[in-house]
Structure formats: C-alpha cells, structure tokens
Amino acid sequence: MKDLYALLRQSLAGLRVLIAATLVLGVVYPGVVYGVAAVAAPWRSHGSLVTGTGAHTTDAGTAVGSALLGQLVDDEGLFQPRPSAAGAGYDPLDSYGSNYGPEDPDLIAAIKQRKAEIAVREGVDPADVPPDAVTASGSGLDPDISPAYAALQVPRVARAHGLAEDAVRRLVSEHTSGRTWGVLGEPRVNVLELNLAVRVLAGS
Amino acid sequence: MSSLGPALGQIAVLVIALAVAVPVLGRYLSHVYTSPRHLAVERASYRALRLDPDADQHWKTYALSVLGFSLVSILGLYAFGRLQGHLPLSLGFAGLPADGAWNTAVSFVTNTNWQWYSGESTVGHLVQMSGLTVQNFVSAGVGMAVAAALARGLARNLQDGRVGNFWADLVRTVVRVLLPLALVAAVVLVVLGVVQNLLEPQAVHTLTGGTQAVTGGPVASQEAIKELGTNGGGFYNANSAHPFENPTPLTNLVEIFLMLLIPFAMAWAFGRIVGDRRQGGAVLAVMALLLGVSIALLTWAEMAGPGTAPGVAGGAMEGKEVRFGAAASALFGAATTGTSTGAVNSMHDSFTAPGGGVAMFNMMLGEVAPGGVGSGLYGMLILAVVTVFLAGLMVGRTPEYLGKKIGQREIVLVALYVLTTPVLVLVGTATAITASQGLAGLQESGPHGLSEALYAVTSASNNNGSAFGGLSSGTPFWDTLLGLCMLLGRFVPMVLVLALAGRFSAQRRLPPGAGTLPTHRPLFVALLSGVALVVVGLTYVPVLVLGPIVESLS
CATH class of the missing domain: 1.20.5 (Single alpha-helices involved in coiled-coils or other helix-helix interfaces)
Known part of the structure; x- marks a missing residue:
C-alpha cells in the first residue's frame, strides 16, 4: 500500500x-x-522538388517530381527506374520493399522474368542485366539506378529521341554521382534528372 | 557492384569520427551524471515542476520514479493515438485502433519503436512530432539515467542503497545532452536533404503524365533523435531506406554515427564515474570487438550474396537502395541491431540468410554491442558481473567487481536479468508459431517463416524495433504479444539493474586484493566477450538452427 x-x-x-x-x-x-x-535549406526541406526544366521549386503545382523520389516512367523512350514494391509502384503513400526472403520462389520467378524482359527490351544478353535492374529497392522510391543499368539503356533512349548514343552517354556521365569522398555509398545515376536532361537535349 | 576498398574506407571514416567524438562526449557525460551543480534553466524547471533534484533516492524510489514516469507516458501516448482524429495536423487520419495504440505507446516508451503501422498512411504530423518524437527523447533519457544509477552504485561506498535522483538524471540528460545534440544533428540532416515541413501530401504531375503524392512532414527533427537515442522508429514506413529520411551516402554515415555515439560514450563515461578510466576502456573494447565482428560478417554476407535470389539477380540488391549498395546497407544493419536502434536503411527480411542471422544474433546478445544509449552499458555491466562470478568459481574465491562483492543476492539479480529476455523470446516465439493468429501474419513459410516470427519477438523483447518486414504484425494477436514482450523486456531488467545498483551502493568499496581478477586487462576483455557469446549461444542455438542456419545450408 x-x-x-x-x-x-x-x-x-x-x-x-x-x-x-x-x-x-x-x-x-x-x-x-x-x-x-x-x-x-528551403528547397530541400520542402522535398527537393524540380520543374520540367530541371529548375528547383518549392511549389508542387509547378513540379514534375522530387529529385529524391523515383517515379514511374510511362515512356519506353526514357530511362526506366528499378522495380518498386511501394503500392502500385513508386507510391510514396506506401513506401516499402517487397520483404521477400532470399529463397522465396515468387521473388526468384520475378527476377528471372524481369531479366528476360529487360534483355529483350534493350536487345542484350540476360547475363548483362545488372542486379539493381531486376530487384525492388527498400523504400520502393529509389531515385537512382546503377551506372551499369543506365549504360544498358543508352542505345534504346538514343534511338527513341533520334540522338547520337555518345551524346546520351555524355548525359549519363554528367548525371552520375560517384562515391562521396571516394568511399561512401555507391556510384549512381538519378533517373528523373537524367530523363529531364534527355528531354531538354532532344528539344521535346 | 560493391567493392571491398570503399567498403573498408567507409568503415574507417566511421571509426575515425567515433574515435574523436566518443572520449569528448564520454568525459562530458561523466560530468553530467556526477556534478552537484544545476544549470539555471534546470533549477527553473525543477521549481516549476515541483521536483527536488537533490534528494538522493533509494533504489526503490528511483525505480518507482522510472515506473511512474513510464506509466503516465504509456497512458498519455495511448490517449494521443486514440484521439488523433480530433486533433490538428492529423492529415485526416482516424484515431488508432485500441490494440494498435497500445502497441505503439508501449513501443515508443520502451525505446523499442516497433512499428505495426505505416507512418505515411496512419499517423499524422502532430502525433509524430509531439507524441512519438517526445518519447524518443525521454525513453532514451530513462535508459541513460538507469545506466548512470548503476555506475554510481558501483562507485559509491556505504551509501545505504541510494543511487541518485531520477528526475535530475532525466532532466540533465535531455537538457544537456540529447536536445543540443539532436538540434545540431537535425540541422545537419536538413541541409543534406532530409525534409522538414508541415505539409500534407502534395500531388505532383510526373514527367510522363502520372501523379505522385510528395509526402512531407517534420522528418529531420524526428530522424535526428531517432538515431541519437537509439530509438529507430521511422517517420515513413520504409524508415531510413526512404530518400526523405536518408537521402545520400553522407546522411547514411551521419545516421550510423549518431546511433553509435552515445552507447560508446556511456562506456567511456562509466570508467570516469567509477574513478578508473581503464574499466570504461575494457567495456568499450568488448563492445567494439563484438560490433566489429558483426560488421565484418554482415558485410561479407551481403557483398558475397549467397542464396538463390541474389544468385539469379547477380547480387543481393532486393530491398537495398542503389545509393547505399551492399556495403553501406550492411554497415547500417550491423549498427542498428548492435545498438538497440532498429532503424533500417534496407529490408532485413531480404538480407541473405547469414546476413539476417547476424542481425538477429546481434539483438540476441541482449543489445550490448554497443547496445541502447543506456541499456547497452547496464547490459554489458551485468555480463561483466557474470564473468567475474564465473572466474571466481574457477579459482575458488569470492568474486568481486570494482571492489564490490558479488554475493548470493547479487548473483540472483544478475541471473534473473540474464534469463528475462530469453524467456520472453523463446516463449513468445513458441506462442506465435503455435497460434493460428500468429502464423497468419507470416509472409514466408518454412525456415524463413520461423525467422520472421523469431526476429519479431527477439526485436520486441530486446527493445530493438527492427523487423523482418514480411510479417504483418498489425493484428490484435501480434500487437498484444509484442507489446507484452516490449514492456516486460524493458522494465523487468531495469528494476533488476536498479536493485543491483542499490546493493552495490550499500556495500563498502574494497581495495583490490591479491586474488582480485583485474577487470581492465585484455584477458578480461576476452573473457567477457566469450561470456557474452556463450550465454547467447547456449540459449538461442536451437532456434537459430531451425531458422537462419537451416536456410543458409539449404
């Protein structure tokens, strides 16, 4: 008591x-x-929004997306992002990975299928498709792809926009970020910024 | 994709940063927990809150303060969650269901931050900011206070079971340590790209004509303390994998640094509080050794990518972000499970089988490598007492630690502490896999399904909060089971630690004799590491064999 x-x-x-x-x-x-x-940091704290010309904005009404968030690319002539498990794909209202375990039969089947589809789309050997192209990210909102996956897509994107492959390859290297201080993280290519640059170059 | 050089370079940067910061903060912490003087702002708050910060509490009173504060915290957060629909900034979300509100209240008050819900579609800005973030601070403060009480108990001589004042410890921890550090960290994160606003989800028209909701919120302020206080509860469902929580490899390193900073610094502070810095060094060495091994194993597992799916894909990238890759994901994974944080920058459920096993083993160690901000230190000190006891048995002398005799009463308290979490983990997992409502939540079957259940109960009982996310835990069964595991896994050990602190404080501090086992030498570091591994090994090997080990071998 x-x-x-x-x-x-x-x-x-x-x-x-x-x-x-x-x-x-x-x-x-x-x-x-x-x-x-x-x-x-007004721009960053509002979500790193960019307009159709790649300019920074804090106004969602004029933005085409966030430089930090991947988005679905519904255009076969542009660089494609990674597979996404967030909602119906790249839905920030439902961010998550697939959480499939490494032996999950559904995951294994999905990876094989994606590999085959991308090989056909890009006209390459399935063995040349890099791992990030066939796996869903942790957030489902990964804004980046690996330089290898970007390189794989260059010929298709160049063809679709009537651009020289070298010109597109230059864009890719301009939009590739290396490791911070040479050691942190991995080299990566921001898909939205790259696609914006492709459109600007193609004048469309 | 990942290569070994940068992976090692990344670890080296982290080690250097910690080597600079830990001694400085450790020295400061020892001052915070021993200085008789109050800051002006503290004196003002004690007056306003009608608290007596100079009352030297008996361990029982200290424990009642911890329990009383945590009780009102749970009730308050429960009410906050239930009433969300009637509050501003709710983003239109309804109140949480009863079982969910209970689970979340216990989860954040116990410093676990297990999340059954998806932040962006369940919890509004006000509850995140004024409910969850507040508990991120004070639950960390409670843990650090209890660790400080144990250190003081060991340092004192014939003090009649008195261990200090909980309210002063709590207020000082928040005012002098957590708040200033979190402010700096939050500003650093926001400058590096983490969002901080109070906007509702804004629709943007995407490049190819779709729409996407950009989900803002007061993220940076929560992210900073979430890592610093080893809490781990994400603002978003994807936690630190979400680009708005963790946008770049640099923010990733900052977040890992924040998780590890205080747990290591508390070990350093411990040495100074007991008046022998070498003692703190030994504890810190064991923590660093165990963490180093788990970083090495986890990095190897994720970079090598054993298993069928990683083999087919060409690398273990399922559930990982391109900007982090295997190495930075593994480093974060080891840090978050070695501390009691439980934030994730990649999905642990999709880790390779050995990688997921290492993450689980880290938590099973009882969160001591380096553990939670406070629980890491007191957990490790409990294991140190076990170690001197075992060594004493071998040579036939009464064991002592830092001049305090480990008698029957002391060892009973220690034994109860060591048994609490394994009982919770094993009974909890057994309950989950024998109940149909438990099995209903599992995404995978076979060994990986068992791993999902085991990981969840281990995470809750050890107050970690990370998950094998395939488990759907937002059901009354899982919410209740995990809530009980978190509650008992937090407060039973805490009361035992305080009782032990009281016993130590009442004892005379004996000078070391000829038969005393020195507890600052490499021999002791090796013994203590061995005890940590053996205690866990004997307890959990059977169930680990059925889960991750079978999966690794298949």
Missing part, C-alpha cells in the same frame, strides 16, 4: 515532467528545426 501510494506520487511528478517535455521537445524543438530549415 505504501509502495502504491509512492508510485502514484511519482506518477504525478511524471505527468508534470511529461507535459513540460511535450511542450519543449514536441513543439519548440521541431519548431526551431522548422525555422532553421526554412531559412537555411
């Missing part, structure tokens, strides 16, 4: 602390970060 009373007393103290913490940590702290973000 004495312990129960002590617990009650401590809980009341806890309630006071919780209310204060909610104000300071739950309102003031995020508010300060919000304020700093709005001044120091």
